[in-house]
Amino acid sequence: MEPTKYIWMNGGLVPWENATVHVMTHALHYGDGAFEGIRFYKTSSGPGIFRLREHMERLVYSASVLGMIIPFSIEQLCEATCELIRANEIVQGYIRPLAYYGYGVMGLNPRNSPTEMMIACWPWGKYLPVEQADIKVSSYIRIHPRSTIADAKICGHYVNSILAVLELKGTKYHEALFLDSEGMIAEGPGENFFIVKNEEIHTPPLGTILAGITRSTIIQMARDAGITVRERGISLDEAYDADEAFFTGTAAEVTPIGTINDSVIGSGKIGPITNVLKSRYLDAVVGNTDSYRGFLTFA
Numbered sequence: 001m002e003p004t005k006y007i008w009m010n011g012g013l014v015p016w017e018n019a020t021v022h023v024m025t026h027a028l029h030y031g032d033g034a035f036e037g038i039r040f041y042k043t044s045s046g047p048g049i050f051r052l053r054e055h056m057e058r059l060v061y062s063a064s065v066l067g068m069i070i071p072f073s074i075e076q077l078c079e080a081t082c083e084l085i086r087a088n089e090i091v092q093g094y095i096r097p098l099a100y101y102g103y104g105v106m107g108l109n110p111r112n113s114p115t116e117m118m119i120a121c122w123p124w125g126k127y128l129p130v131e132q133a134d135i136k137v138s139s140y141i142r143i144h145p146r147s148t149i150a151d152a153k154i155c156g157h158y159v160n161s162i163l164a165v166l167e168l169k170g171t172k173y174h175e176a177l178f179l180d181s182e183g184m185i186a187e188g189p190g191e192n193f194f195i196v197k198n199e200e201i202h203t204p205p206l207g208t209i210l211a212g213i214t215r216s217t218i219i220q221m222a223r224d225a226g227i228t229v230r231e232r233g234i235s236l237d238e239a240y241d242a243d244e245a246f247f248t249g250t251a252a253e254v255t256p257i258g259t260i261n262d263s264v265i266g267s268g269k270i271g272p273i274t275n276v277l278k279s280r281y282l283d284a285v286v287g288n289t290d291s292y293r294g295f296l297t298f299a
């Protein structure tokens with residue numbers, strides 16, 4: 001990660017190297033933080049932050065699941081993000097807001113630990129730098145909605161994702177795919193999953209997955225283009241038999257999937273619907289589509 005000049009911490013900018021925490025920080029021990037991943041893009045009107053407000057709303061929701069009240073309004077968090085980008089003088093990259101229980105008490109009740117909040121940003125390129133991803137079903141299942149609140153973006157949940165990523169390290173696969181406890185497809189470690197079959201799009205329903213902001217963007221873009229989208233359970237056999245498959249995510253954007261467990265999806269080439277949605281998405285994030293310009297906040 002390339003350091004920038006400043007990190008926003010608890011209400012003000014501090015130099016990157018001074019943005020440190022105590023080792024007794026509660027979230028460091030127990031994972032009780034909530035975070036976001038947001039991208040901003042170089043546009044003709046300056047850095048454009050994609051769906052900033054929706055990300056901050058999800059952050060506040062995820063924090064609330066931990067009983068945490070972030071002492072800043074959504075407007076203040078959005079403005080802080082813009083201020084940070086301006087101060088760092090970078091035109092495109094990734095933004096990481098994180099709210100966490102800080103240094104105060106130990107033990108599993110975090111309520112007497114202070115709520116801390118930081119936002120960092122830095123230049124960041126492609127997350128899955130391949131034309132088409134070869135993916136493999138993880139031996140781990142996605143976190144179970146009866147063990148946690150699966151649609152909250154909570155730090156501790158990401159051990160599940162990290163295990164799936166580590167399992168593939170040193171193999172030829174680019175990314176993992178989680179099934180849920182029923183054996184149906186859930187999502188990737190940091191991406192939502194879609195298939196195309198007979199010119200209709202199918203994606204797993206909310207429940208065991210993160211309600212991805214890119215997922216909802218792509219659903220909207222597909223429907224705007226007159227393509228039917230169905231949110232429903234998808235089995236692995238259906239995925240093998242799909243015409244196209246792709247991942248979506250803020251980091252991964254729209255990443256076409258070439259193979260699942262070595263089974264070639266469709267023709268093996270990037271499919272036409274994936275192609276259209278990928279290019280519509282990449283146009284929208286840089287402000288080239290008037291009807292989606294409202295998704296951008298200009299820093």
Ligand SMILES: Cc1ncc(COP(=O)(O)O)c(C=O)c1O
Binds near residue numbers: 209
């Ligand atoms: C587990 C998981 N699923 C899906 C996504 C995609 O979500 P979004 O499109 O909001 O980035 C992410 C990324 O944050 C994720 O971590």
